[in-house]
Structure formats: C-alpha cells, structure tokens
Amino acid sequence: MNSNCVSKENQCSINLAENECSDGMCCFTCVIPPDNAHIGFFKAFWKSGTGASCIKMLIMSEGYKNELYDSCKFLDFLIYKNGTDSDLKMDLRCCVYGSRPKQCADYPDRAGESLYKKISGPCIFNEYTAPSTYKKLVYKREWQAYYAIQDNIDILSNIFVNLDASAGRELLLKANGVYIATVSVGNTEKDYILIPINKQAQKVLYTSEKHQPIVSIRQAYERWEEKIQKNLQNHYGKDWETKLKSAVEMEEKDAGKRCNEDAACNIKG
Ligand code: SF4
Numbered sequence: 001m002n003s004n005c006v007s008k009e010n011q012c013s014i015n016l017a018e019n020e021c022s023d024g025m026c027c028f029t030c031v032i033p034p035d036n037a038h039i040g041f042f043k044a045f046w047k048s049g050t051g052a053s054c055i056k057m058l059i060m061s062e063g064y065k066n067e068l069y070d071s072c073k074f075l076d077f078l079i080y081k082n083g084t085d086s087d088l089k090m091d092l093r094c095c096v097y098g099s100r101p102k103q104c105a106d107y108p109d110r111a112g113e114s115l116y117k118k119i120s121g122p123c124i125f126n127e128y129t130a131p132s133t134y135k136k137l138v139y140k141r142e143w144q145a146y147y148a149i150q151d152n153i154d155i156l157s158n159i160f161v162n163l164d165a166s167a168g169r170e171l172l173l174k175a176n177g178v179y180i181a182t183v184s185v186g187n188t189e190k191d192y193i194l195i196p197i198n199k200q201a202q203k204v205l206y207t208s209e210k211h212q213p214i215v216s217i218r219q220a221y222e223r224w225e226e227k228i229q230k231n232l233q234n235h236y237g238k239d240w241e242t243k244l245k246s247a248v249e250m251e252e253k254d255a256g257k258r259c260n261e262d263a264a265c266n267i268k269g
C-alpha cells in the first residue's frame with residue numbers, strides 16, 4: 001500500500017455521528033456471511049445502500065497483512081456537515097432496518113445462539129475499543145480500522161449529504177488522520193481515501209444489560225467466556241489457561257500500581 005501526502009492546512013475533524021451503532025462495523029465483518037447469503041432471494045433485488053459499491057473496511061496491524069472487508073449491500077454510508085460547524089460527521093446505517101434479517105436483528109445480544117447454549121460475544125466495535133491488554137491477549141495484536149472510500153468523484157457524490165462532491169472531497173482530505181493510499185484489491189490497484197475509525201465508544205457503542213463495554217480481560221472473560229475461550233485455544237493451544245491467568249494477573253497488578261501512584265499524587269497534592 002502506498003500513501004500520498006496531502007496538505008493539512010485548515011484541518012477539520014471527521015467523527016462518527018453521536019448515535020448508537022453509527023460505526024456499522026458489524027455490517028462489514030460479523031453479521032454478514034460470505035456472498036451476503038443472509039439477504040435471501042427476493043431481497044437480492046432490493047435497492048443497495050450507498051456504502052456497498054464505494055466503501056470497504058481496512059484493518060491494519062503491525063507485522064500482519066492488511067485485511068479488506070466489503071460491506072453488506074444494504075449499508076448506507078453518509079458524510080455530512082453539522083450546521084455551521086466545520087467538522088464532518090459520518091453515519092453508517094442499514095437501509096432496510098425494519099426488514100433486516102433475523103441474525104442482524106439479534107446481533108450482538110444473541111449472536112450465534114444455538115439450541116443448546118447461548119454463545120454471544122462482544123460486538124466488533126466493542127472489541128475495537130477494548131483496552132490493549134485485551135486485544136494483545138485475545139487477538140495477539142492491536143489493530144487499527146479505517147473506512148476506505150474509492151477516490152472517484154462519481155462515487156463520492158453518493159455519500160455526501162449536504163455537500164457538493166468536490167467540496168466534500170476537499171474537506172475530507174483536510175480532516176485529521178485522513179489520507180489517500182493505493183490499495184490492491186484482487187489483481188487491480190485503486191486509490192482509496194482512508195478515514196481512521198475513532199474509538200469514541202461513548203454514545204456510539206450499542207449497550208444492553210448483556211452487552212457492556214469491555215473494561216478488563218477478567219470482566220470480558222466472565223461475560224463472554226465461550227467466545228473468548230475459543231480465541232485463546234486457537235492462539236495458544238493447551239497453554240491457553242496459563243496465558244489467560246498471567247494476563248489477568250498482570251493487568252490487575254498494573255491497575256493496582258496505577259491506583260497507588262494516583263493515591264501518592266493525591267497525598268502530595
Ligand atoms: S456498536 Fe456493535 S452492534 Fe452497533 S454497529 Fe457497531 S459493531 Fe455493530
């Protein structure tokens with residue numbers, strides 16, 4: 001992947017809309033089976049969302065190959081300006097929300113529910129925003145996610161809501177962290193505008209009694225034991241329990257140390 005630098009004068013910022021599930025990450029990765037089989041025969045003829053043909057999700061992590069995911073055909077991707085504010089907002093929404101497939105409606109609380117046992121897991125945005133100790137143990141790496149939009153004015157004109165496509169593109173390229181990169185897709189190379197997905201969990205992350213933000217390895221393991229255990233077994237084989245135990249101990253020791261330092265600072269202050 002090659003990147004082209006763009007001037008960042010008059011920088012603005014681009015963030016997710018402050019609505020629950022405005023990141024739509026599961027509509028690229030978890031909910032949809034290969035070839036969008038969940039959509040069913042009739043729905044295959046329904047109109048696509050604006051995201052399907054022009055946006056992908058790119059996952060990068062040091063020492064690993066980049067991963068590029070297509071979105072579900074019903075995902076809408078919108079960028080707009082908020083009043084006179086110079087910043088841009090992004091919102092990713094299902095355009096058939098009321099008729100979405102059952103597995104989408106059930107996600108993430110009852111994802112993978114079987115006849116015998118409920119197997120649910122934290123949703124992908126929840127894992128993305130989790131502490132790095134969790135990611136290093138459960139994924140063996142940290143990763144950064146980007147929305148990748150094809151740098152093509154006709155494509156861009158589908159995603160800007162209250163902005164002309166050229167003006168919108170210019171603003172987008174000035175936004176904090178945004179850059180153009182050449183990405184290989186199959187046998188072809190295309191220029192994509194990469195927008196880093198911020199980890200602003202508050203207001204964006206879907207929460208329920210079952211689906212709470214991840215704050216520590218122990219808390220996540222107690223809540224989603226089955227899913228996490230599977231990952232650990234894949235990564236560490238029979239040593240998974242030892243790895244889990246030492247990661248929890250280390251995390252708790254570090255938290256205790258931070259607590260003592262804070263207390264010492266408070267006493268000094
Ligand atoms: S917050 Fe979780 S459930 Fe909601 S869109 Fe993001 S990944 Fe999906």
Ligand code: SF4
Nearest residue numbers: 027072074075094104
């Ligand atoms: S049907 Fe809607 S909710 Fe389900 S994967 Fe597609 S965009 Fe997401």
